[in-house]
Amino acid sequence: MSVNKVILVGRLGRDPETRYMPSGDAVTNFPLATDEKWRDKSGQQQTKTEWHNITLYGKLGEIASQYLRKGNQVFIEGRIQSRKYTGKDNVERLAYDIIGNEMKMLGSRDDGAGSDRNSYGSHGAAPVASVPTSSPAPTQRQPHQYQQSPPVSDDIDDDIPF
Template identity: 50%
Template sequence: MAGINKVILVGNLGKDPEVRHLEGGISVANFTLATNEYYKDKQGTRVERTEWHNIAAWRGLAEMADKYLKKGQQVYVEGKIRTRQYQDKDNQTRYITEIIAEEITMLGGRPQLQGGQSTQVTESGAPETPQTFRQEPELDQLPF
């Protein structure tokens, strides 16, 4: 049986997505997502623990994140966890663990544009507030 690599997070964006355009016109958006956990310590004091997650969204999902997601916004992110290594400027090997987003759903109301207007754009031009975006699988990821 194959393994399962599935992550589901609901949290708030720690910053606006940063989008880079790679060779071949491929886009990638990176942002952080904060999830909060609450518990009571031995003294009965309520404690909040915040965990920060690095999120990467690719291609069309990156473009949607760039267009609609803003710092502080609550989102649902579904994807897979991946750890990669890279060389820093001092030639030291570093590791980063990130969530590769496959689906992003905006929660907590409509996103706002500058000037306080709500976004109402769809590919067909019909007025509608976008809510869920999905990454379509690449040809080499299809099961057949």
């Protein structure tokens, strides 16, 4: 068994760009930045930013193109796909793309809040637009039914044996 699953929460580095394949299906691309923050030994805060190439197909790509803008915070779930290309210096390189099959808009640069505005993809009761994980050809998939976990209680019994 193998698993190829990626979950990212980050901000768009530029507005999404949408192109259409000869079949009429949309392909939308945008860079997504994720940050890691920590304090070094001297107590100074350090930040490292990773950039991810995101590709969304079909209706999901069209929704992203319509609603997302540079700086928006977004949740992306999908899979990693590698591709080879030849650079300007004639050296063959390897790039990694994230093929998204679920997207959730979390907030914008202006509000900075994690508002739960819209959810698109394979989970929940929000409008569904998704891409199957087995192939890049865009089609719709039935939403998975997940049970919501019970709320966490602050009253924890002292009968726990550890």
